[in-house]
Structure formats: C-alpha cells, structure tokens
Amino acid sequence: xxxxxxxxxxxxxxxxxxxxxxxxxxxxxxxxxxxxxxxxxxxxxxxxxxxxxxxxxxxxxxxxxxxxxxxxxxxxxxxxxxxxxxxxxxxxxxxxxxxxxxxxxxxxxxxxxxxxxxxxxxxxxxxxxxxxxxxxxxxxxxxxxxxxxxxxxxxxxxxxxxxxxxxxxxxxxxxxxxxxxxxxxxxxxxxxxxxxxxxxxxxxxxxxxxxxxxxxxxxxxxxxxxxxxxxxxxxxxxxxxxxxxxxxxxxxxxxxxxxxxxxxxxxxxxxxxxxxxxxxxxxxxxxxxxxxxxxxxxxxxxxxxxxxxxxxxxxxxxxxxxxxxxxxxxxxxxxxxxxxxxxxxxxxxxxxxxxxxxxxxxxxxxxxxxxxxxxxxxxxxxxxxxxxxxxxxxxxxxxxxxxxxxxxxxxxxxxxxxxxxxxxxxxxxxxxxxxxxxxxxxxxxxxxxxxxxxxxxxxxxxxxxxxxxxxxxxxxxxxxxxxxxx
Amino acid sequence: xxxxxxxxxxxxxxxxxxxxxxxxxxxxxxxxxxxxxxxxxxxxxxxxxxxxxxxxxxxxxxxxxxxxxxxxxxxxxxxxxxxxxxxxxxxxxxxxxxxxxxx
Numbered sequence: 001x002x003x004x005x006x007x008x009x010x011x012x013x014x015x016x017x018x019x020x021x022x023x024x025x026x027x028x029x030x031x032x033x034x035x036x037x038x039x040x041x042x043x044x045x046x047x048x049x050x051x052x053x054x055x056x057x058x059x060x061x062x063x064x065x066x067x068x069x070x071x072x073x074x075x076x077x078x079x080x081x082x083x084x085x086x087x088x089x090x091x092x093x094x095x096x097x098x099x100x101x102x103x104x105x106x107x108x109x110x111x112x113x114x115x116x117x118x119x120x121x122x123x124x125x126x127x128x129x130x131x132x133x134x135x136x137x138x139x140x141x142x143x144x145x146x147x148x149x150x151x152x153x154x155x156x157x158x159x160x161x162x163x164x165x166x167x168x169x170x171x172x173x174x175x176x177x178x179x180x181x182x183x184x185x186x187x188x189x190x191x192x193x194x195x196x197x198x199x200x201x202x203x204x205x206x207x208x209x210x211x212x213x214x215x216x217x218x219x220x221x222x223x224x225x226x227x228x229x230x231x232x233x234x235x236x237x238x239x240x241x242x243x244x245x246x247x248x249x250x251x252x253x254x255x256x257x258x259x260x261x262x263x264x265x266x267x268x269x270x271x272x273x274x275x276x277x278x279x280x281x282x283x284x285x286x287x288x289x290x291x292x293x294x295x296x297x298x299x300x301x302x303x304x305x306x307x308x309x310x311x312x313x314x315x316x317x318x319x320x321x322x323x324x325x326x327x328x329x330x331x332x333x334x335x336x337x338x339x340x341x342x343x344x345x346x347x348x349x350x351x352x353x354x355x356x357x358x359x360x361x362x363x364x365x366x367x368x369x370x371x372x373x374x375x376x377x378x379x380x381x382x383x384x385x386x387x388x389x390x391x392x393x394x395x396x397x398x399x400x401x402x403x404x405x406x407x408x409x410x411x412x413x414x415x416x417x418x419x420x421x422x423x424x425x426x427x428x429x430x431x432x433x434x435x436x437x438x439x440x441x442x443x444x445x446x447x448x449x450x451x452x453x454x455x456x457x458x459x460x461x462x463x464x465x466x467x468x469x470x471x472x473x474x475x476x477x478x479x480x481x482x483x484x485x486x
Numbered sequence: 487x488x489x490x491x492x493x494x495x496x497x498x499x500x501x502x503x504x505x506x507x508x509x510x511x512x513x514x515x516x517x518x519x520x521x522x523x524x525x526x527x528x529x530x531x532x533x534x535x536x537x538x539x540x541x542x543x544x545x546x547x548x549x550x551x552x553x554x555x556x557x558x559x560x561x562x563x564x565x566x567x568x569x570x571x572x573x574x575x576x577x578x579x580x581x582x583x584x585x586x587x588x589x
Contacts (some may be wrong), residue, residue, distance in 0.1 A: 100567040194549045207547040236553045305531040316508060323509070325582050327571035339585045344511035353519075356510055360501070360520055361527060363508040377534050379544035384537065386545060419526050435548030460548075 004483075006072040006166040006220040010113075013060060013071040020060070020071030024053035024115050027073035031117065031164045034486060038162060039139050040155040042078045043086055044118035049073070052115045059113075069227060070113030075159045075168040078119035079126055080211070081200040082106050085116075089202045090134035091124045093322050093329045093350030103200020104235065105169060105211050105228045112227045117165060120155030124352045125319065126176055126204045128152050129424050132415055133354040140411070141183060142484040143449050147408040150180030156214045157184040162486055167215050167224055171201055173208045174307050175403075175428025178440035181214050182403035182453025185442045185482065187470065188214045189221045192461045193435035194239035196225075197232030205314035206237070208307075208432040217480060218441065218470035222246035225463060241461050249464035250471045255289035257469065259456075260396035262297045269426070270405045273446030278402045281443040281454045284476050285400070285469070295392045295399065299385040300430050306385065307429035308422055309365050309378035316362030319355065322347060357418060386434045393459050398469060401427045403440040403453035431457045439466040442479040449484070496525040 012018045028046050035041050056071045076082065079089045081099035088094045102110075110116065123133040131139040131154030139154040141147040142162040149158040153170025157180035160168050170177040172190035181188025189212045196211045203209060213224035223246075230243045261282065267275070286292050324330035324346030331337075331345035351359070365374035392399060405426055414421040431438035436457050443454035454473070458466045474480050501521045505512045512520065562568075569575040574583040 097571055100563055100570065193547070194551075233555060236555070237547070237549065238553070239549060239551060240553070299537070302534055302537060305534050308527065309531055309534070320509070324573055325584055326568075328573070330573035334585060337585055339587050340509070341511070342585050343509040344505075347509055348511045348513070348516075351510075353516075356512070356516070357520060357523060359508050359510065360504050361524055363504050364500075364524065364528070367504065367507060373535070374528075374531065376544055377537075377539060378531075379546060380539035380542040381534050381537050382545040383542050384539070386548065418523055419530055422527070433545075 004163070004166060005217050006069060006215065006223060009072050009166060010066070010068065010070050013056065014066050016060065020053040020056035020115065021050060023071055024049050024073055024117070027117055027165055034162050034164060037140060037145065037486070038142060038158050039137050040120055040158040040162070040164065041075070042088060042090060042119045042121050042136055042155070045085055048085070049115050049117045052110070056113055056115070067111065067113030068223060069109060072114050072167055073117045073165045074109055074114040075117055075120045075156055075165045076106065077122050077153050077156050077168070077170045079122060079171055079202040080106060080169060082116060085119065087119065087202070089125045090122050090136055091351065091355070092135045095329065097327055099200070101200065104197035104232045106200065108228050120153070120159055120168060122155055123152035124355050125202065126152040126171055126173055127315070127354050127358055129175065129179060129421055130414065131155065132411065133352055135352055138411055141408050142486045143185060143451055144408060146410055147450070148183065148411055150183030150408065152176040153214065154180045157181050157186055157188065160184070160186045160214050160216060161484060163483060167213060167220055169211055170214050171209055171211050172432065173205050173311060174432060175425045177212045177214060178403050178428050178438060178453065178455060179425065181440045183408040183451060185451030185479070186214055186216055187218055187221050187439065187441050187480065188212065189225060189439045189463065189466070190431060190437060191225060191229065191463055192437045193432070194237055194241070195229050195437070195461065195463070197235040197238040199232055199234035203318040205311040206318060207314060208311060210432065218467050218474055219247060219250055221439070222250060222467045244464060246464055246467055249468045252468040252472070253289065254285060254469065254472045257290045257398070258293050258396040259285055259290045260293050260295035260392050260399045262300060262399065262401065263294050265297055265300045266401050266427070270402060271407060271446070274402050274405060274407060274452050277444035277446060277452040278454065282400060284473065288472060288476055293396050295396060297388040297392060297430070299381060299388050302381050303385060303430040303433060304422060304426055306378045306381045307425070307433055308361070309374050310382065310433070312358045312362035313366050313375050314362065316359045316366065319359055322350065354418070382433050385430055389434045389436060397458070397465050399457040401455045403427060403455040407446050407450040407452060427455060435460060437463045437466055439470050441470045441473055443477070444479055496521060496528065
C-alpha cells in the first residue's frame with residue numbers, strides 16, 4: 001500500500017526507507033487492480049515511469065539533492081501534453097495524437113522529481129461535469145461505482161481518491177478540478193488565472209482555463225502548486241507575479257480570518273444533505289476562530305449563463321484547429337471530397353455530441369446579429385460579477401460555498417438534458433469568470449458514503465490564504481482521512 | 487437580425503447555417519436534436535438580458551498585466567516532427583496533403 005501523501009513518500013525516499021522504484025511499482029499495481037473498475041486512466045506508461053523512478057533512486061544513492069516531489073507518482077489529465085506519450089483529451093479526433101513537446105507543468109513536475117505514471121480519463125476536451133463525455137467510456141466514482149466522479153477531471157480525482165497516486169493534475173475551466181475533487185472526497189485547487197502556464201494544455205476556453213493539483217491533503221496541493229506555478233516565456237498569459245512557497249502558509253490557523261458567506265445565493269437549489277454538511281463546516285470554521293460574515297454576490301445567479309456563453313464562444317474558436325490536416329482524425333469519406341467537406345466530415349465524426357453542441361452554441365453567439373445580445377452582454381455581466389467579488393474582498397479574506405449543490409449523481413442521470421448538467425456547476429463557474437483562485441476540501445458525506453466538498457474562493461494570487469484555511473480545517477476534521485472501500 | 491428574442495425562432499435552417507460556419511457536417515438526427523437543445527440553452531441564457539449593463543465595459547480576460555516578448559528569432563519544431571501527427575503527410579516533400587482546393 002502506498003503512503004497516502006506526496007510529502008510522506010518524498011520523505012521516505014529521501015531517508016532511504018523506501019525506493020522510488022518500489023513506490024512506482026505499488027502505484028502501477030494499484031492502477032492495474034482498480035482501473036478495470038474505475039476506468040480512470042486512458043494510458044499507463046509503466047516502462048517510462050519505472051525508468052524515471054530508477055533515475056531518482058540513482059540520485060539518492062549518489063547523494064544528489066532530491067527535488068521537492070522526488071519519486072512521487074503523478075497522474076496527468078489527458079489534455080496535458082507529454083512528449084512521446086499519446087494525448088487524446090478523451091476525444092476520437094486526437095485518438096492517435098503523440099505530442100512533440102512537454103507541457104510546461106509536466107517539465108516542471110519532472111524537474112522536481114515527480115514520476116508521471118500515465119494520463120487520466122476526462123470529459124472530451126474537458127467539456128462536462130461527469131466524465132461521461134469521454135470517447136473512452138465514463139469514469140466510476142471510487143465511493144459508489146454507480147455514480148459519476150464528477151468532471152471534467154474525473155479520472156484524476158478518482159485516481160487520487162482510490163489511492164492509485166497521491167497527486168494528479170487537472171484543468172479547471174468552470175469547476176473541472178474542484179467539482180470532481182468534491183465528488184471524490186479529495187482536495188482540488190484551481191489557481192488564479194495566470195498563475196500556472198498553460199503551454200501544452202489542449203485549449204478549451206482561453207480566458208478561463210487553468211491547470212491545478214488534485215491531492216489528498218492541502219499540504220500536497222501547496223507543494224504541487226509551488227512546483228508548477230510561475231511565469232513561462234512560452235505562455236503570454238502566465239503572470240509575472242512572484243510565486244511564494246505555498247507550504248509556508250500552512251499552519252497559520254483560522255484566527256483573525258474573515259470568511260464571507262453569500263447567504264441568498266447558497267440557499268437556492270441546494271440538496272438538503274449538502275446544505276447541512278455545509279452549515280456544519282461553517283460552524284467548524286467559526287469555532288476555530290474565523291469570523292463568518294454575510295455577503296452578497298448579486299450577479300452570481302447569472303454566472304451559469306455567462307459562463308456557457310463565454311466558454312462556448314472561446315471553445316468554438318479554439319477547436320477550429322481540429323481540421324484533419326496537421327494532426328488528428330481525418331474522415332475516410334474524404335477521398336473524393338472537397339477540402340471543406342473533408343473538414344466538416346472529419347469534425348462531425350471525430351468530435352462527440354457535447355463538444356459539437358458547444359461548438360454550435362459558441363458559433364451561434366459569435367455570429368452576426370447575436371454577438372452583442374449574447375457574447376458581449378455576457379462579458380459585461382462578467383465585469384459586474386468581478387465587481388461583486390472585489391467588493392466582497394474588502395470585507396472578507398475568502399468566500400465559502402458548497403462546491404456542488406448536489407452530491408455525486410448516478411451515471412446516465414443527466415446525460416439526456418445538457419442544461420441540467422450545466423446547472424450542477426452553479427457554485428464553481430464564478431471563480432474562473434472572475435479569475436480568482438478556489439479550492440475544494442472534503443467536508444463530510446451524505447447518504448452514507450457520498451462525499452461533499454467545501455469550496456473557498458480567494459483574492460487574485462492569494463492561494464496562500466485558501467491553503468491556510470484548508471489545512472487548518474483538515475486539522476479539525478477527519479474527512480480527508482477517510483478512504484473508499486474499493 | 488435583432489436579438490431581443492433571438493432564440494424564439496431557432497429553426498433547423500439556423501442550425502444548418504451555424505453548422506456550416508462551424509465546419510460540422512451534422513446528421514439529420516443531430517440537426518433535430520441540436521435545434522431543440524440549443525433553443526433550451528439559449529432560452530435559459532437569455533436571462534442575462536435582464537441585467538442593466540449600460541456603461542459597463544466587457545471583460546475579455548482578467549489579467550491587468552500586459553505580457554509581451556521581444557520578437558527574437560527562435561528555433562521552431564523540426565519539420566519531420568511537425569508532420570509526424572498528420573493524417574496524410576508527404577514527409578519527403580515536407581507537405582501536408584489535403585483534398586483538391588481549386589477546381
């Protein structure tokens with residue numbers, strides 16, 4: 001059995017109590033045992049992982065100083081490029097794509113000694129909230145195999161929850177790190193827009209996408225963020241804001257912190273069990289010395305429509321690159337076709353239904369006659385939503401909400417009605433629209449063993465406060481120590 | 487077209503026009519499904535029209551920094567690697583092959 005945290009694994013390897021190869025083998029064995037049930041991995045590269053682990057062991061023997069993630073097995077969402085490792089975004093259109101370069105986050109993880117074990121299943125091009133939009137079949141929730149693990153980074157969250165790896169990367173555009181972390185009972189952090197380079201992330205919505213860690217503890221999330229954060233010449237949207245050692249924020253406790261609760265927003269359409277769990281988490285924060293402050297986010301109720309207008313518009317543009325010419329799938333019905341017919345057939349056959357739906361919606365809202373009424377209007381409401389948060393952060397240090405209004409739902413429950421699926425994102429979409437960092441931490445269970453997440457949203461570039469609260473909350477509760485009986 | 491109630495009249499013809507713009511050759515079933523689903527989603531999204539946004543600037547992205555780099559020449563991807571993922575390449579000639587463009 002693997003030690004549960006990245007920090008412990010690294011300490012034990014550094015102390016010579018365990019080898020990186022043994023840790024890697026344990027991770028690979030656990031994946032081999034569980035993946036037939038979970039379907040969390042699209043690809044496992046055991047040879048590459050064992051070779052990297054052996055390199056760490058050679059460094060340990062030679063007395064070379066070890067990186068902060070030395071020997072830690074890591075899983076990557078399958079929309080992150082690794083040179084020479086098939087990267088599909090869980091789409092048929094990229095089924096055979098082998099990237100010629102590493103994403104910056106991958107290069108940084110490996111430079112820190114992390115051992116990449118494979119690529120995790122996700123909703124196609126990160127579009128979805130259940131991982132059911134994968135071309136390679138849905139992921140199952142380790143806590144309840146008839147439920148979704150959330151999405152779109154469902155494979156990453158399930159892999160961490162099931163103990164396959166202590167750490168995984170996901171990407172979050174409207175909640176795709178935080179909601180699956182909540183559904184799987186683990187920690188998920190969406191950093192501030194610009195905090196982490198997106199070079200090598202297959203783009204979905206470029207004003208929203210951000211890469212972040214999924215882990216068992218706030219400390220591991222802090223460790224991983226410290227490694228992957230920071231400016232990158234290859235990504236013009238990566239910020240030059242100084243990167244602190246995020247682990248230094250841990251241990252700060254709850255005293256003196258003011259936590260805002262948008263009461264009128266978080267009481268609408270929330271499952272009764274989730275509501276009780278959330279209230280109980282707020283009491284824990286207050287008992288530990290945080291001040292709870294009622295706040296208003298008057299435009300948060302418009303975040304879902306704003307998000308689905310902005311994100312789909314950007315997606316329709318980003319996904320125009322999949323044309324069957326430079327990479328990806330080309331229709332076999334293209335031989336006698338015109339080049340335009342070749343594009344249209346390749347795209348219809350290569351993309352799944354949700355991706356096509358979003359490309360269609362995004363193309364519509366950008367088209368002549370609708371641009372002002374939908375796309376521009378949504379961008380204006382986005383400004384008002386940002387102002388809501390700016391005003392709130394004059395009074396509070398973080399904003400608390402349930403991560404999801406509902407517990408993990410059943411596979412197939414929402415696939416027939418896309419709008420119902422979109423509404424599940426109501427509490428997660430506003431942080432990326434405002435560019436703010438947000439974290440989900442395990443805060444209890446409903447109906448026996450269905451995990452619930454507490455979401456905290458912070459000021460721009462203030463991940464430290466979120467990690468401080470998350471770690472303080474972990475010390476007061478044992479939710480994060482529970483593991484699924486899989 | 488005026489956009490006060492633009493979704494009320496979403497038709498198969500609209501979906502075909504959008505599909506052509508998006509380079510998607512949809513099946514008849516997909517056209518029918520998307521006509522209904524896009525109308526539902528747009529009807530829901532139309533609630534943004536209730537917000538007074540007069541004089542409110544648009545947010546295209548949230549970073550205040552202007553991040554630019556000097557226009558220095560750098561190495562690019564080697565040609566054989568750039569062609570390696572193409573569904574139909576002529577690596578010897580250094581070309582991507584596509585169906586006939588000019589009739």
